[in-house]
Amino acid sequence: DGGITQSPKYLFRKEGQNVTLSCEQNLNHDAMYWYRQDPGQGLRLIYYSQIVNDFQKGDIAEGYSVSREKKESFPLTVTSAQKNPTAFYLCASSMEGYNEQFFGPGTRLTVL
Amino acid sequence: KQEVTQIPAALSVPEGENLVLNCSFTDSAIYNLQWFRQDPGKGLTSLLLIQSSQREQTSGRLNASLDKSSGRSTLYIAASQPGDSATYLCAVGAYNNNDMRFGAGTRLTVKP
Numbered sequence: 001d002g003g004i005t006q007s008p009k010y011l012f013r014k015e016g017q018n019v020t021l022s023c024e025q026n027l028n029h030d031a032m033y034w035y036r037q038d039p040g041q042g043l044r045l046i047y048y049s050q051i052v053n054d055f056q057k058g059d060i061a062e063g064y065s066v067s068r069e070k071k072e073s074f075p076l077t078v079t080s081a082q083k084n085p086t087a088f089y090l091c092a093s094s095m096e097g098y099n100e101q102f103f104g105p106g107t108r109l110t111v112l
Numbered sequence: 113k114q115e116v117t118q119i120p121a122a123l124s125v126p127e128g129e130n131l132v133l134n135c136s137f138t139d140s141a142i143y144n145l146q147w148f149r150q151d152p153g154k155g156l157t158s159l160l161l162i163q164s165s166q167r168e169q170t171s172g173r174l175n176a177s178l179d180k181s182s183g184r185s186t187l188y189i190a191a192s193q194p195g196d197s198a199t200y201l202c203a204v205g206a207y208n209n210n211d212m213r214f215g216a217g218t219r220l221t222v223k224p
Contacts, residue, residue, distance in 0.1 A: 006155075035214075042116065042201065042214030043156075058211065090155055100146060101203075101212060103156040 003027065004104035006091050011109045013078070013085065021076045021107045023091035030096055032074035036060060037088040037106075046089075049074055050096075078109065086111045114139045116204055118215035125192055126223050133187040133218045135202035140180045144205045147176050147187050149198045150217065156201065160187070192222045 004025045013019045023032065031050050035043040045058030049068040063082025068074055074093075078085045091104040115138045125131050135145070144163050148156040160169045160176040162185070168177040175188040185202055201217040 004155075040121075040216060042216045043203075044214075045211055048211075088153075092156075100144075100158055100161045102158060103148075105155040106153070108153070 004091060004093055004102060006089075006104040006107050008107060009105070011107055013109060013111050015111065016080045018077055018079050019109065021078070021089055021091075021109070023074045023076065023104060024072055025074075025091075025093045025104075026072060027093055027102065028071070029093035029102075030071070031094045032068070033092040033094075033101065034058075034064070034066065034074070034076045035090045035092065037090060043090060046076065085109055114142075114204055114206065114213040116202060116213045116215040118200075118202060118218050120218060121216065122219040122221075124221040124223065127192060127194060129192050129222075131189050131192055131220075133189070133200050133220070135185040135187070135215055137183045137185075137204045137213070139206075140183050141207065142180060142204050143207045145176075145178055145185050146203045146205065146212070147174075147185075148201045148203065150201060151198050159200075189220075192220075194222045194224050196220060197222050 007022045033048045034046040037043050044060050046064050047066045049055035065077045089107045092101040094101045117136045146161045147159045150156050162169050162178045173190040178185045199217040199219045203212040203214045205212045
């Protein structure tokens with residue numbers, strides 16, 4: 001089955017820790033995205049990547065980092081510099097930058 | 113900067129009713145508009161994608177319309193069912209970048 005997978009489903013972080021969220025897709029999509037969703041708000045773009053080894057900051061990139069070493073994978077690291085990381089994180093992909101986006105099931109990150 | 117608004121934030125209707133969800137955006141220079149469904153704690157499921165040159169799209173009991181000049185889109189759900197209960201989000205895509213701007217969503221409850 002083609003699709004986007006995210007792991008883990010739930011993640012708990014202690015203060016000062018870096019954590020990495022996984023996103024994998026087998027749709028052969030070029031572009032991948034990371035969004036953050038907070039209660040009562042729309043999704044906000046953290047980072048996006050149109051091709052391997054290239055990525056761009058979104059609106060709220062501070063405290064986050066990404067890599068795109070393979071077309072299928074776009075991991076997101078939430079660093080200790082992100083002061084309010086508790087949120088629902090969604091990964092998406094699309095055939096090219098402007099086409100229909102498809103989403104993974106999300107990772108809920110909670111800071112203890 | 114594009115702003116996307118969805119009103120109402122929540123809607124409750126009896127089963128069988130036809131209903132309309134609204135999405136408005138401030139910049140009419142859009143590339144496309146996408147409607148999504150989100151169940152609690154889950155990722156987003158794409159419902160309909162309307163390109164800027166189109167006026168509407170239909171899928172089963174769903175019909176989405178787009179009026180760029182007035183900055184509005186509507187999602188029409190016919191003969192609503194309890195299984196339609198979810199949060200519905202609209203997102204607007206721009207020409208010049210990969211950024212999609214999301215509304216905060218309308219939480220729909222269909223009562224049996």
